Amino acid sequence: MAVPKDYKYTKTHEWVKVEGDVATIGITDFAQSELGDITYIELPPVGSSLNQSDSLGVIESVKAASDIYSPISGEVIEDNTNVETTPEMVNSSPFEDAWLVRLKVTDQSQIDNLLDAEAYEKLLEESGSH
Amino acid sequence: MSDNVLKTPLADRHVALGARMVDFAGWYMPVQYAGVMAEHRTVRETAGLFDLGHMGQVDVSGPDALAFLNYVGSNNTSVLEPGAAHYSLLLYPDGGVIDDIIIYRRPSGVGYFVVINAANIPKDVDWLQTQRENRLDLDVTVENISDNTGMIAIQGPNAEQIVAGLSSTDLTEQPYFSMRETTVAGIACQAGRTGYTGEDGWEFYCDIDRVGDLWDALMKAGAEHGLKAIGLGARDTLRLEARMPLYGQELSAGINPLEAGLSWAVKLDKDDFIGRDALAAAKEAGINRRTVGFKMVERGGVPRTHYAVQVDGREVGHVTSGTSSPTLGENIGLAIIERSAAGVGKPLDIIIRDKPVKAEQIKMPFYKRDR
Numbered sequence: 001m002a003v004p005k006d007y008k009y010t011k012t013h014e015w016v017k018v019e020g021d022v023a024t025i026g027i028t029d030f031a032q033s034e035l036g037d038i039t040y041i042e043l044p045p046v047g048s049s050l051n052q053s054d055s056l057g058v059i060e061s062v063k064a065a066s067d068i069y070s071p072i073s074g075e076v077i078e079d080n081t082n083v084e085t086t087p088e089m090v091n092s093s094p095f096e097d098a099w100l101v102r103l104k105v106t107d108q109s110q111i112d113n114l115l116d117a118e119a120y121e122k123l124l125e126e127s128g129s130h
Numbered sequence: 131m132s133d134n135v136l137k138t139p140l141a142d143r144h145v146a147l148g149a150r151m152v153d154f155a156g157w158y159m160p161v162q163y164a165g166v167m168a169e170h171r172t173v174r175e176t177a178g179l180f181d182l183g184h185m186g187q188v189d190v191s192g193p194d195a196l197a198f199l200n201y202v203g204s205n206n207t208s209v210l211e212p213g214a215a216h217y218s219l220l221l222y223p224d225g226g227v228i229d230d231i232i233i234y235r236r237p238s239g240v241g242y243f244v245v246i247n248a249a250n251i252p253k254d255v256d257w258l259q260t261q262r263e264n265r266l267d268l269d270v271t272v273e274n275i276s277d278n279t280g281m282i283a284i285q286g287p288n289a290e291q292i293v294a295g296l297s298s299t300d301l302t303e304q305p306y307f308s309m310r311e312t313t314v315a316g317i318a319c320q321a322g323r324t325g326y327t328g329e330d331g332w333e334f335y336c337d338i339d340r341v342g343d344l345w346d347a348l349m350k351a352g353a354e355h356g357l358k359a360i361g362l363g364a365r366d367t368l369r370l371e372a373r374m375p376l377y378g379q380e381l382s383a384g385i386n387p388l389e390a391g392l393s394w395a396v397k398l399d400k401d402d403f404i405g406r407d408a409l410a411a412a413k414e415a416g417i418n419r420r421t422v423g424f425k426m427v428e429r430g431g432v433p434r435t436h437y438a439v440q441v442d443g444r445e446v447g448h449v450t451s452g453t454s455s456p457t458l459g460e461n462i463g464l465a466i467i468e469r470s471a472a473g474v475g476k477p478l479d480i481i482i483r484d485k486p487v488k489a490e491q492i493k494m495p496f497y498k499r500d501r
Contacts, residue, residue, distance in 0.1 A: 036162060036166055037165055037454075039432060039461070040431055040432050040454065040461070042430075042431065058431065058483065060432045060454070061166075062166040062167060062363065062367060062456075063161075063363060065431065065432065065434065
């Protein structure tokens with residue numbers, strides 16, 4: 001199960017990649033694998049203000065619907081419209097092409113408090129998953 | 131996984147194939163191997179093999195076996211020739227559904243073999259035994275043979291070719307919904323030409339101790355024909371595209387078969403059966419709900435079981451099953467709604483995450499194979 005080193009993670013299997021004051025957010029390889037074939041994604045409109053742990057959107061697979069939670073607070077500055085039209089991208093490229101949204105970071109300390117790759121890998125091991 | 135979960139003899143094979151295992155109706159079963167979409171396409175395009183060891187089987191025998199099945203079942207089992215089969219329903223006196231079942235008349239002409247749903251085995255067997263005691267005028271024996279019976283289905287356009295190379299008798303001419311006694315790879319089987327996918331294929335029943343050998347032989351012979359193991363996830367999307375009901379969703383104690391669109395399996399003009407009077411009265415009064423098929427015509431999500439259905443802001447029913455259809459590439463579902471709202475082409479709003487999302491009623495089944 002891939003866990004890129006330079007990303008931050010949540011216990012609910014979202015990832016964050018920070019460049020300057022822009023945070024790119026997606027779901028992890030583990031999350032897409034658990035969900036199975038992804039068929040629908042709903043993202044918040046550009047300009048939405050999200051608080052940490054707010055629902056950032058919905059992701060549906062053949063099997064079920066799941067919420068995605070915002071790992072940090074911030075304003076949505078870009079949606080990846082490609083994943084809305086081609087949701088199966090999330091299965092094939094969860095960490096790269098299938099990022100979901102970009103947020104303008106408002107509170108740097110929230111990012112510092114996220115899991116690093118090592119801690120996230122440990123979480124996956126402890127939950128007995130792969 | 132709890133300790134008392136039941137396992138079929140094939141569980142280790144599923145794990146070795148990389149399956150994701152889940153607790154389904156108390157059984158440790160594969161929900162997927164390669165993924166639901168890929169497995170679904172495999173069955174539509176080549177062939178798939180299903181472990182159905184969780185399903186139940188009941189042997190009904192004795193001089194009055196036919197009279198008994200006609201009393202507890204909604205269909206007219208008198209029409210079955212030896213080796214023929216049909217779909218029937220076990221009903222409560224009020225017309226609610228206990229289970230949907232397949233009744234096979236044994237090829238010898240003596241006795242019947244009844245297939246029941248995994249989740250309903252104890253309920254069905256208790257019900258049948260209770261009715262047997264209520265009808266001591268009938269000389270009939272009802273035996274739950276689920277623990278001794280292995281069950282595997284092979285489904286898909288290449289199923290016939292695979293089975294033809296392994297069976298001791300020619301099964302290629304076997305009619306749909308019939309049973310033959312044969313051997314497959316030397317293993318004695320009852321072969322039902324039925325399924326739950328909308329494709330051609332068989333359901334094989336054999337001694338529980340031989341089901342591992344049967345699985346291995348079919349997997350080996352099928353490899354060159356694209357045969358793959360298929361999990362319960364694809365089984366559900368396949369049956370939904372073919373508009374086959376699932377007990378607990380399209381059918382339940384609270385939904386009668388006339389509302390579920392199964393009047394073809396309810397023979398009100400045969401001799402008395404449990405539930406007959408209630409259904410005759412319901413029919414006389416007018417059936418107020420219909421089960422309809424729909425597709426989403428607006429972006430907004432995938433319809434799921436229990437989602438509310440509205441027309442002009444008024445609730446008219448609920449979704450019984452829904453999915454992203456791998457074959458159609460559309461989000462589809464079945465819903466039970468007020469009769470006045472039902473009709474091909476008529477609009478529905480499916481309430482997805484508190485928002486109405488537009489759907490349109492379409493003809494069923496959603497998928498029909500070329501015959």
